[in-house]
Amino acid sequence: MEINEYRCNSIHNVHSEIFFFERSFFMSKNQSRDEQKFIAEHPKMKKLLEQVEKAAKSRATVYLYGETGTGKEVIAKEIHTLSGCKGKFVAVNCASIPENLVESMLFGHKKGAFTTAFQDQKGKFEEAENGTIFLDEITEIPKAAQPDLLRVTQEKEITPVGSNKVIKVNARIITATNKDLLDEVEKGEFRKDLYYRLNVIRLNIPLLRERKCDLEVLAKLLLEKFAREENKKTMTFSEDAISILMSYEWPGNVRELENVILRAVVMADDDTTTLRKNDLFPERIPDSSPPPIQAVEDSSKSLQEKVNVLEKFEVGKSLSKHKWVKVRVCKELDITRPRLDRLIKKHKF
Ligand SMILES: Nc1ncnc2c1ncn2[C@@H]1O[C@H](COP(=O)(O)OP(=O)(O)OP(=O)(O)O)[C@@H](O)[C@H]1O
Ligand SMILES: [Mg+2]
CATH class of the missing domain: 3.40.50.300 (P-loop containing nucleotide triphosphate hydrolases)
Structure with a gap:
């Protein structure tokens, strides 16, 4: 899966591998040590x-x-x-x-x-x-x-x-x-x-989507931090949540990631311990499918099936990139508005 390509050496041991830039990032006299992490793994x-x-x-x-x-x-x-x-x-x-x-x-x-x-x-x-x-x-x-x-x-x-x-x-x-x-x-x-x-x-300064290993570490740390601050139970991400986090374009970079996670934590019920894809993106769910390379190379698939996979991937990518501003999506993909609406319905975005 594409995510693996982006993973830096060892994402598995996330917490032990975080680069704690301890000297001064995020340090202010009133901040606790927990909030002093500047993530720079990539x-x-x-x-x-x-x-x-x-x-x-x-x-x-x-x-x-x-x-x-x-x-x-x-x-x-x-x-x-x-x-x-x-x-x-x-x-x-x-x-x-x-x-x-x-x-x-x-x-x-x-x-x-x-x-x-x-x-x-x-x-x-x-x-x-x-x-x-x-x-x-x-x-x-x-x-x-x-x-x-x-x-x-x-x-x-x-x-x-x-x-x-x-x-x-x-x-x-x-x-x-x-x-x-x-x-x-x-x-x-x-x-x-x-x-x-x-x-x-x-x-x-690199874009967040260009440093997926930082993204995963940051998302987990932010989830931990916000859950603690909001007096919620310790939470983790489901697999589909991680997958959506990694495939979304993050046009607003770290600030947008902070907002999405904070919102999901605040809105979660008190007994929630797992955040899912829909908790993160309840209104507009960007495409979470992995890049269609494997599907396209799969010789058991018909031409039409391959076209569908690619179509879904490209439309989903453009929708998330332009935050569902359909006029921009139409412009980027060079399609009409009714056609975009049909594609959204067809691929159940
Ligand atoms: N590498 C990082 N690790 C942890 N938190 C980060 C990192 N980079 C940015 N942040 C956090 O992301 C938020 C946005 O950072 P900052 O305000 O410095 O961005 P900016 O580029 O100045 O944004 P804008 O262009 O909107 O002014 C802040 O809350 C900051 O603490
Ligand atoms: Mg700024």
Whole structure:
């Protein structure tokens, strides 16, 4: 079965083999030791952690690229922690700052600089002095603020809004995005010179579906953790649940996995000890059948049977990838809506 191909060396002994990245991932003073597990069993993740350690030793700008929910923020925090710098880790979500406030938010302002500036206010760069400023969703930063950002990366200086005083700043910059910055440069949305300044060390965070061994370990740990937190009995996954977990595409990556398992645990009856496929995906059940290679190669099957297996596999895969947004599924498979509805009925999705 395909799952086996993805399994790292020895998934059987899951608990003894978990890579406990014990130094600082998930550690906050109020967290218990149980919650400090950063799962990085897959070779791609181990490689990433090596890169994280190297990057942490320098003050160079880091650009984290990964789909939503892959762990960009935890990686950014880890670089900050491992760097041992004295200042704070300051996170800014560039997508949530109103365009007219972005400069004041990042660089601060003087009293009276605008109508609601009742007092001098430091910006995020000063707040992150001797620490790290994490600019999340960097592609969403308004164009008007890009020249000033370029200036900080080049000259390490800022000028608060309404002031003519230049302030020297020393904050390590980490940026993150789930869009490729270079695409944004090509579209003219992002300055090329700024792109080169930010893209000194680029770290790509692998998708959850590309690291199935991490997925299985994570799912089991999350189930244990949520069952404990929700005061439920110790739970395990049924075989069909494991199979669906492994074949689903996880477009929302680790965050989506957390949500699916937490929801299933919360909704489970108090005496439930086994979570099944339908507990995880009660409304839309993505295709759980293994890849159709064996079925297609099975010489005892007729051509029509083989076609059916492939058809079911492809439609199921597309439905889960697009979270049942049928218009996208139709586009991807190049079929009409009535045909998709017939296929959903035929294959009992
Ligand atoms: N390797 C991992 N092991 C355990 N938990 C993880 C791992 N990676 C991510 N998580 C958890 O997944 C959730 C999402 O992580 P995080 O917020 O860092 O992702 P993100 O890439 O910044 O997402 P977004 O693009 O949506 O902002 C968090 O709860 C985080 O603790
Ligand atoms: Mg994030």
